[in-house]
Amino acid sequence: MANEILEAYLSSVSLVQQQIESFNRFVEFGIQKIVSKQGYIQPNIEDFSLKLGRVRLEKPSVIEADSSRRNIMPNEARLRNLTYAAPVFLEFIPVVRGIEKEASYGEVFIGELPVMVKSNLCHMKNMPRDQLIRSGEDPDDPGGYFIIKGTERVLIGLEDLAPNRIITAKEKGGAEVTSKVFSTVDTFRARCAVTRNQKGIFTVNFPNSPKNTSLILLLRALGLTVNDMLAHSEPVPVVKNDFIFNIETSDAKDMGPSEALMVIGKLAAPGQAEEYQKKRAETIIDNYLLPHIGTTPQDREAKGKFLIEAAKRASLVANKYLKQDDKDHYANKRLKLAGDLMEELFAYAFKFFVKDVKYQIERTSARGRKMSIQTIVSSDTLTEKILYAMGTGTWVAGQTGVSQVLDRTNLVSTYAHLRRVKSPLAKKHPHFRARDVHGTQWGKICPSESPEGQEVGLTKYLAMMAKVTTGAEEKFTEEKLKELGLKKD
Numbered sequence: 454m455a456n457e458i459l460e461a462y463l464s465s466v467s468l469v470q471q472q473i474e475s476f477n478r479f480v481e482f483g484i485q486k487i488v489s490k491q492g493y494i495q496p497n498i499e500d501f502s503l504k505l506g507r508v509r510l511e512k513p514s515v516i517e518a519d520s521s522r523r524n525i526m527p528n529e530a531r532l533r534n535l536t537y538a539a540p541v542f543l544e545f546i547p548v549v550r551g552i553e554k555e556a557s558y559g560e561v562f563i564g565e566l567p568v569m570v571k572s573n574l575c576h577m578k579n580m581p582r583d584q585l586i587r588s589g590e591d592p593d594d595p596g597g598y599f600i601i602k603g604t605e606r607v608l609i610g611l612e613d614l615a616p617n618r619i620i621t622a623k624e625k626g627g628a629e630v631t632s633k634v635f636s637t638v639d640t641f642r643a644r645c646a647v648t649r650n651q652k653g654i655f656t657v658n659f660p661n662s663p664k665n666t667s668l669i670l671l672l673r674a675l676g677l678t679v680n681d682m683l684a685h686s687e688p689v690p691v692v693k694n695d696f697i698f699n700i701e702t703s704d705a706k707d708m709g710p711s712e713a714l715m716v717i718g719k720l721a722a723p724g725q726a727e728e729y730q731k732k733r734a735e736t737i738i739d740n741y742l743l744p745h746i747g748t749t750p751q752d753r754e755a756k757g758k759f760l761i762e763a764a765k766r767a768s769l770v771a772n773k774y775l776k777q778d779d780k781d782h783y784a785n786k787r788l789k790l791a792g793d794l795m796e797e798l799f800a801y802a803f804k805f806f807v808k809d810v811k812y813q814i815e816r817t818s819a820r821g822r823k824m825s826i827q828t829i830v831s832s833d834t835l836t837e838k839i840l841y842a843m844g845t846g847t848w849v850a851g852q853t854g855v856s857q858v859l860d861r862t863n864l865v866s867t868y869a870h871l872r873r874v875k876s877p878l879a880k881k882h883p884h885f886r887a888r889d890v891h892g893t894q895w896g897k898i899c900p901s902e903s904p905e906g907q908e909v910g911l912t913k914y915l916a917m918m919a920k921v922t923t924g925a926e927e928k929f930t931e932e933k934l935k936e937l938g939l940k941k942d
Contacts, residue, residue, distance in 0.1 A: 462918060469571075469597030469871045471921040472608075475792030476569040478923050483796040484508050484566075487803055488543065490639065494807055496814040503810070503826075504553060506544030509560065512576060513539050513568045527570050527577065527600055528589040534603030536840065538565035539574050545826050561826055563806065564835030566799070567843060569791060571596020597791075597871045598859050601843050605859040608843075610874045610921075611789040611852065612913075616642070617745045620778045620785060621766040624648075630771040632763035636745045640800040640849075643741050647763040649771050653695050654702070655764050660741040663720035668764055669703035674713035674738060675757040679706055685761045691772040692765050714738075781886055783893040788874060788921055794848065794855060801849045802838035809834045852877060872915040874898065880907040887911070 467473070485508050494503040515525045515535055522540070530537040542560040546553050568574045575596070577585065582592045598607045614620065616637035624631050633646040645659040647668060655668035672682055679700055686696045700706050705713055711731075718730030721737060739748050743756045769775040778785065789797075813829040842848055846856040860870040878884050888910025890900045902914045915921070 459917070466920075467571075467595060467597075468868050468917075469595045471923060472597040472610075472791045472871060473569060473572050475790035475921075475923040476572045476795065477792070479792035479795050479799075480510060480566075480572070480574060483792065484510070484541075484799060486639070487796070487800045491803065491807060493548070494811050494814070496811045496818070498815065498818050500550045502548045503814070504546040504548050506546055508544075509542045510539045510566065510574060511542070512574060513537050524576060526588050526590065527575070530600045531603055531605070535600075536565070536567060536602055537570070537600035538567045538836075540564075541566050541835070545830075547824075547826075561830050562832055563830055564832040564839070567599045567601060567839065569596065570594070570598055570600065593864075595868060595871065599843060599856075601840060601856075604844075605861070606843060606856050607859045607871055607873075608791040608794050608856055609854065610791075610872075610915075611794070611855065612786055612874050612876045613789060614780065615785050615787045618785065619763050619766055620780060621763075621770045621775070622777045622780065623770070630767045630777070632767045634743070634759075634763065636743045638745045638748075640797050641744060643744055645743055647760060647767055649695070649764070649767040653698050653768075653771075655695070655699050655767070657760065659737075659743075661721070661737045662741065663717065666717065666720070667699075667703055667705060668760065669699050670705035670708075670713055670716060671738075671742075672757050672760065673705045673708050674710055674717055674734065675753040675760075676710045677754065677757040677761075681757070682761060685758055686765060689769065689774060691774065692768045695768045696764075779891075781889070781891045783891065783897055790921060790923060792923060797849045798839055798842050802835050802842075805838055806835045869902070869914055874913045874915060876911040876913070878911055880911055884911070 488505050488508050491505055493505065496502070513525055513530075514522050515530075516522050525535065525537065527537050529535070540562055541564050543563045544560050548554075571577055571594070577590060577594075577596070580588075580590075585592045598605050600606075614635055616635045619632050619634050621630065621632040623629070628651050629648055631646050631648045633644060636643045636645050643660045646657070648656050648658070648665075650656070656665040657668050657671050658665065669682070682696055682700065683693065686692050705716070708716070714731055714734045715727065717738070718725075718727075718732075718734035722730050722733045725733070735750075738753065738756075739750065743759055746752050746755050746759060766775065770777050810830055813831070814824070817824055817829060843856045846854050848855040854875065857870070860866045876887065878887055890898075890910075894900065896916055897919050899914045899916050903909050904912055
């Protein structure tokens with residue numbers, strides 16, 4: 454019976470479908486989102502900027518020696534040591550004195566994006582079996598990999614802690630309790646942590662902030678009053694006591710928001726002018742403190758409430774009202790598949806592309822030459838950054854081994870490689886608990902398939918019938934929860 458169920462499942466579902474769906478989502482939404490977020494290229498030229506418009510991708514093709522472009526199949530890319538990639542076109546709209554000149558430049562070729570075999574952009578998508586055979590392709594090939602300079606390469610799924618979720622755990626042998634959240638928006642990630650020490654004092658750490666900033670000082674800078682802090686704290690007496698103790702021992706309790714911002718500014722930028730210090734404090738609070746909530750001054754109150762919630766959780770765990778969160782529980786994990794990894798890489802490469810275009814525009818203007826966007830844009834900047842990362846496996850955040858040569862020993866090893874999951878933890882350290890099989894991995898991760906030696910328990914494989922969802926719009930879910938009265942504004 455089990456064999457019949459498995460056979461029926463495998464005949465209807467591709468084992469690499471999550472990789473293909475993830476890449477399709479990146480192509481359909483991710484690229485345009487990155488370009489739209491950039492919005493404009495603003496060189497140091499008075500009354501001139503470039504607005505970035507719509508992105509368009511064509512099917513994979515190759516430029517021949519006679520400069521003609523023609524479509525290419527994966528098998529030809531393998532045989533001729535070519536990259537199976539799609540040309541990317543971007544619409545540039547010049548803005549002169551605030552007025553857009555739509556018809557001036559139009560679409561410009563900005564580079565090439567490696568295409569996943571069997572994705573929506575691939576020529577093999579929905580191709581009949583007999584036509585695949587005539588084209589020299591394997592009709593049973595699962596796809597889900599890339600062809601870089603003739604070499605088949607697969608992007609390994611990366612396992613990571615869930616973003617934008619408070620995880621509370623004891624540290625330093627139980628002397629401290631920390632509530633941390635990996636605040637993630639688009640491709641930017643900031644680790645924000647609220648720590649309660651043995652004495653009951655709350656401190657906050659986040660990127661570019663002064664080390665161990667007082668929670669009360671930060672809440673005052675965010676505009677929350679002492680009454681607000683007590684009103685949002687838990688009715689459990691120990692939590693209220695913790696907040697009262699922190700308020701009474703803090704010098705910030707009588708400060709106004711501007712005064713509290715100045716204190717943070719002096720700690721963040723000592724010796725600078727007061728105006729700069731205040732601006733610096735506002736910048737780090739808006740941009741680096743819980744950026745997933747927002748990056749405007751209007752979001753400060755919501756950030757304050759979130760910090761209070763994190764402090765409450767730390768207090769409850771410290772006083773044994775709650776158990777600490779298990780970092781190895783699979784509900785607290787997320788997988789970055791090919792689409793997420795490509796989005797990170799494209800955003801990184803696109804920043805360099807924008808810098809290059811900006812520099813070329815300024816240089817052309819300084820020399821007094823006529824502006825021609827076709828000659829200014831260099832397609833190599835974007836393409837080379839992407840191909841280097843995919844060719845070496847070294848990714849944006851410094852991870853190594855993300856892109857690997859596909860194992861073609863046999864069909865089973867190929868499928869296994871396409872379903873591989875890698876932990877970001879260093880293989881040199883013991884990490885005994887992280888390497889152990891956790892009960893919540895049942896049905897998700899294979900309990901027996903893992904390499905021996907240093908990689909044991911860190912390199913894993915998805916279970917045969919495990920399926921990974923490739924992303925959902927959080928705002929839509931939030932709105933529905935609010936409509937049902939299950940979530941407050």
